Amino acid sequence: MALATTMTTDARRQFAALLEHHRRIVFKVANSYAWHPQDRDDLAQEIAAQLWRAYPKYDPSRSFSTWMYRIALNVAISFVRGDGHRQRHVVPLDEGLHDCADETASHETGQDLRALHRIIGRFSPLDRALLLLHLDDHGHRQIADILGITETNVATKLARLRKRIREDMA
Amino acid sequence: MTTNLVHKEIPMELDELKSAWQALDRKLERENSLRLDDLRDRKLGKVHDSLRPLFRGQVAQILFGIPFIALATLLWMTGPESASVIAAGIVLQAYGVITVIAAGMVLGQIAKIDYAAPVLQIQKQLARLRTLYVRSGMLAGLPWWFLWIVVLIVLAGLDGTDLLTREPEWVAIGLGVGAAGLLATWWFHRWARRAERADFGRRMDDSLAGSSLRKARAQLDALARFEQE
Numbered sequence: 570m571a572l573a574t575t576m577t578t579d580a581r582r583q584f585a586a587l588l589e590h591h592r593r594i595v596f597k598v599a600n601s602y603a604w605h606p607q608d609r610d611d612l613a614q615e616i617a618a619q620l621w622r623a624y625p626k627y628d629p630s631r632s633f634s635t636w637m638y639r640i641a642l643n644v645a646i647s648f649v650r651g652d653g654h655r656q657r658h659v660v661p662l663d664e665g666l667h668d669c670a671d672e673t674a675s676h677e678t679g680q681d682l683r684a685l686h687r688i689i690g691r692f693s694p695l696d697r698a699l700l701l702l703h704l705d706d707h708g709h710r711q712i713a714d715i716l717g718i719t720e721t722n723v724a725t726k727l728a729r730l731r732k733r734i735r736e737d738m739a
Numbered sequence: 740m741t742t743n744l745v746h747k748e749i750p751m752e753l754d755e756l757k758s759a760w761q762a763l764d765r766k767l768e769r770e771n772s773l774r775l776d777d778l779r780d781r782k783l784g785k786v787h788d789s790l791r792p793l794f795r796g797q798v799a800q801i802l803f804g805i806p807f808i809a810l811a812t813l814l815w816m817t818g819p820e821s822a823s824v825i826a827a828g829i830v831l832q833a834y835g836v837i838t839v840i841a842a843g844m845v846l847g848q849i850a851k852i853d854y855a856a857p858v859l860q861i862q863k864q865l866a867r868l869r870t871l872y873v874r875s876g877m878l879a880g881l882p883w884w885f886l887w888i889v890v891l892i893v894l895a896g897l898d899g900t901d902l903l904t905r906e907p908e909w910v911a912i913g914l915g916v917g918a919a920g921l922l923a924t925w926w927f928h929r930w931a932r933r934a935e936r937a938d939f940g941r942r943m944d945d946s947l948a949g950s951s952l953r954k955a956r957a958q959l960d961a962l963a964r965f966e967q968e
Contacts, residue, residue, distance in 0.1 A: 593764055593767055597763070597764065597767060623855050627855070639855050639857060639858060639861075640855050642858050643854045643862070644854060646862055647862075681758065682759055682766070684756075684759065685756055685759040685760060685763060688756065693965075695859075695962070696965075698858060703753070704756060704760040705760070714857070715858060716857060716859055717857025717859035717860045718859060718966060722966070726965075727753070730753060731752070734752065734753050
């Protein structure tokens with residue numbers, strides 16, 4: 570926190586621009602780990618705050634999105650596991666509560682989104698991270714880099730996730 | 740609704756879920772905004788810091804340990820001669836120092852947490868931190884079965900009184916009570932963890948050490964499985 574407060578105005582502007590550009594990462598992660606709208610909002614803000622604190626140590630030669638994913642997922646997993654505090658609304662996944670299908674979306678899209686969240690909700694926090702990164706079109710190498718496992722492990726786990734989803738939905 | 744979701748009209752395969760994911764991405768882009776002003780204005784206090792309770796707990800433990808170091812220092816200033824008073828002073832000072840060091844170690848671990856490191860590495864660090872936190876708390880709490888006697892000996896020693904020589908039965912009874920209490924704690928700990936009382940053991944864990952230690956162990960196991968599979 571102390572580091573963040575010493576950021577120059579330029580650095581703050583730069584951070585705000587980068588965060589704005591990549592903000593969907595924050596929302597996607599928050600959306601995958603918190604079901605209640607208020608918890609999602611809290612989690613998104615907590616991720617943003619952690620990014621802000623960590624930014625002075627960010628190495629520009631490395632990918633900003635990878636850096637951002639690591640922080641966002643670490644904060645989200647800790648949020649779900651209740652490291653130090655708990656989610657305010659501990660509720661099971663409920664399609665009605667999780668307002669993923671908005672009124673403007675088609676019926677089919679709404680169903681798809683509900684199914685997506687139902688599937689995401691079944692996985693452990695770590696498997697959810699893997700699924701999220703895969704759905705976001707990250708390659709095995711990048712997923713391995715973000716999660717800290719080997720590429721082979723990523724491939725094995727994705728094959729298992731694929732099988733489990735197929736079995737669950739059969 | 741649930742029945743519909745199981746039917747084939749929704750994505751069945753992992754790769755097919757990507758179109759739903761992209762739809763979600765578009766929706767989130769449209770509907771969400773981050774309160775960047777909160778960050779720019781440094782209103783970070785309003786945002787939860789998940790490690791803050793751990794941090795506060797350790798600061799409290801340091802503040803708790805310091806008076807015992809101070810009390811032992813006061814005793815040294817009086818120049819005690821009795822072996823039992825000197826021994827009590829050493830024990831009390833050691834307790835204060837160890838309590839402070841244990842809390843300092845946890846604070847050191849908290850400071851090392853860098854959320855930008857790979858997910859598995861940080862989650863392991865956090866789980867180990869929880870374990871260390873609970874053990875540090877036990878280190879500060881369990882010795883009190885005996886420590887209250889040590890404190891009384893030191894307090895009496897400040898007045899030049901050797902409590903052990905003056906009231907040996909009283910000190911012996913105190914030590915006996917402490918030993919019995921410690922043994923009872925150990926026995927109860929083992930008894931509550933037998934397989935047939937697993938639920939009770941879990942509830943006791945939750946009440947004595949918080950659910951932290953059990954959760955941390957479970958997390959470390961889950962992380963190891965995730966890494967190995």
